Amino acid sequence: MFVxxxxxxxxxxxxxxxxxQVIKTWKEKSAKDISLSMFMIAASNNILWIVYGILKSDWVIILTNAAVFSMAVTMIVLKFRYNK
Amino acid sequence: MFVxxxxxxxxxxxxxxxxxQVIKTWKEKSAKDISLSMFMIAASNNILWIVYGILKSDWVIILTNAAVFSMAVTMIVLKFRYNK
Structure with missing residues (x-):
């Protein structure tokens, strides 16, 4: 139960x-120090986890990774927009 | 098998x-745009997952989260060091 x-x-x-990180970058409009490759790797990895969750019919894995994926994609957009 | x-x-x-992100911050010595709270939340969350993995005797969960935890803690140190 506890577990x-x-x-x-x-x-x-x-x-x-x-x-x-999404909130901070959105507010401060500055993303120079942010690693684009981290968020690109994370977003691709989330897709792998979503496929994994579908194959296992595990809604927790699907929804968790869909949420992380949406934020990783948001960070990629913010990185391109505020990369100065 | 594939799954x-x-x-x-x-x-x-x-x-x-x-x-x-660890590599980029280490190289560029600049962490102003990095969210400290993201890495603090991530590190605490990794501890939860490590306890979960121990209770479930699931070495994949333990090792994966121990790796992420070590990098989250590294980012916290780099953030304090290069926050200019």
């Missing part, structure tokens, strides 16, 4: 890992 | 998600 709650909490936090 | 290979590949990539 399932722990997994759900950790999964929920994982889904929003990139959110603080 | 297990997919999971291992995705897991291995996940372990090194932060590596491009």
């Amino acid at each position: 399932d709650v722990l997994g759900s909490v950790a999964g929920a936090i994982t889904a929003f890992t990139f959110l603080p | 297990d290979v997919l999971g291992s590949v995705a897991g291995a990539i996940t372990a090194f998600t932060f590596l491009p």
